Amino acid sequence: MSTAAAAVPSTPAADDAKRPGRAKMEVRALSAAFGSNQVVRAIDLDIEARRVLAIIGPSGCGKSTFVRCLNRMHEITLGATVTGQVLLDGEDLYGRGVDPVLLRRRVGMVFQKPNPFPTMSIKENVLAGLRLTGTLGGTDAARVVESALTSAALWDEVKDRLDAPGGSLSGGQQQRLCIARALAVEPEVLLMDEPCSALDPIATARIEDLIHVLRERYTIVIVTHNMQQAARASDTTAFFLHGELVECSPTERLFTHPRDRRTEDYITGKFG
Amino acid sequence: MSARREAWFTTLCVVALGLPLLLLLVLFGQVLVDSLPRLSWDFLSSFPSRRAENAGVLPGLVGSALLCLGTAAIALPVGVGAAIFLEEYGGNRRMARVIELNVANLAGVPSILYGILGLALFVRTLGLGRSVISGAATLALLVLPVVIVAAREALRAVPHGLREASLALGATRWQTIRRVVLPSAAPGIFTGAILAVSRALGETAPLVVIGAVAYVTYLPDSPRAAFTALPIQIFSWISRPQASFAHNAAAGIVVLLALLLVLNAAVIVLRDRAQRRAAR
Ligand SMILES: Nc1ncnc2c1ncn2[C@@H]1O[C@H](COP(=O)(O)OP(=O)(O)OP(=O)(O)O)[C@@H](O)[C@H]1O
Ligand SMILES: [Mg+2]
Secondary structure (H helix, E strand, O other): OOOHHHOOOOOHHHHHHHOOOOEEEEEEEEEEEEOOEEEEEEEEEEEEOOOEEEEEOOOOOOHHHHHHHHOOOHHHOOOEEEEEEEEEOOEEOOOOOOOHHHHHHHEEEEOOOOOOOOOOEHHHHHHHHHHHOOOOOOOOHHHHHHHHHHHOOOHHHHOOOOOOEHHHOOHHHHHHHHHHHHHHOOOOEEEEEOOOOOOOHHHHHHHHHHHHHHOOOOEEEEEOOOHHHHHHHOOEEEEEEOOEEEEEEEHHHHHHOOOOHHHHHHHOOOOO | OHHHHHHHHHHHHHHHHHHHHHHHHHHHHHHHHHHOOOOOHHHHHOOOOOOHHHOOOHHHHHHHHHHHHHHHHHHHHHHHHHHHHHHHOOOOHHHHHHHHHHHHHHOOOOHHHHHHHHHHHHHHHOOOOOOHHHHHHHHHHHHHHHHHHHHHHHHHOOOHHHHHHHHHOOOOHHHHHHHHHHHHHHHHHHHHHHHHHHHHHHOOHHHHHHOOOOOOOOOOOOOOOOOOOHHHHHHHHHOOOOHHHHHHHHHHHHHHHHHHHHHHHHHHHHHHHHHHHHHO
């Protein structure tokens, strides 16, 4: 495996795999635990390329744990274990010889709480992924910064103060900075764990618009508590309950004609 | 009723604060007055002498400054490294706990024991002799627990989210520590350095044990050279019977305090610079 910058070879097969709608990631019998506490149970799920998958479910049902298994962040917690497979372009992330560090450059992540690096400026935050890993090399830093911030719909607001500290932005701007930081590494998949839960409705709407645009180029998985958000922003929605995948359907169908009784109860607000 | 109690308590606090402060002021005033006849540029730039009025503090001053720098240069990397190991890599919980317990206990060991350890280890076994480097290494052992505890506190205060953010960008653990965690923890680590330097500067007993000499008529020209330190110089002057040497001792104390202030101020400047970066 190479760094994200070295992109996918353009053999017909690879192009095919990148077509929207094809499975970018395939989750097979994935289970995850903290010590003896099993929190994700035998999940099977396809994540389609250049589509948005929303994950909904009550608090504590294992949504965060599940997405953290998709870029091997789960295992950094002491005592956390994973079994099963996650295929990225057909290759198992948990296979032998896969370096989680390199993998995380292909599957980026945005967290619930905006967490820009406080010791770095806006510009340095965007470049952090490349600087930290020493892959900035000859690439034109200014161009990377501009394109990542533009992609994150933040460029116009910060272009005159790129050297200001990252923490000096508003919460919503900080979250978009974190998105820009994740995009600068040029991942193929972007995992977002409740990216809007700390934001007001206007900032939330901006991020949702952004997701619409990013969908053209990235495969996106977004965890959300907000069912309207899932309905607005996603193509496919997966409903989790007690660590199990209850239902995964095209978003419109899941919200209008849920197959499972428990899904219906949840989306109509009978519990959760 | 409660207002009166409040007033009482406030008074009590003021007295509790004021009394030691007053005592300190009186002491310092006394020393300052005693030192006046001797305090001069000559005192700073001369070597010791049998005649009190010619004696100076230069070797002690240089020795103490070198000891402090050497101590910090040894104790900071080792202490911060140990703290990083315990906080960031402490995967093996049992071992981490054992080390932790030891560090906590080491902080309470009388300093003279460190002197004996230094004598056996650095002076004799490693053959470094009764030298500046032996002294600095011994003092470094002495202040190590302070540095480790301060550095661990600082590392622990760095939000977990920052580490995760860095790892999620594809940074390795070490890259994360080096570029994200340490810069955020720097102010706290410098606080540890201040405590360490202050403690090292005032220590006398371990230096006596490892063989600092009171009467040195040259400056240390290599890490292996014999040395003296301000507290030792002061001690030797105080134990002289002649009254005139008491003035020298007082002046030495003033110089020691000034050196302490200068070194601490230097570390505080470094810390504030790091803090401004960390707070951005
Ligand atoms: N670091 C941890 N150590 C031990 N158990 C944990 C840890 N993190 C989460 N858990 C447990 O795993 C279960 C699933 O947690 P997870 O964070 O995946 O839920 P979630 O669906 O993301 O919830 P929320 O919507 O509140 O974010 C919970 O029962 C929680 O108690
Ligand atoms: Mg969660």
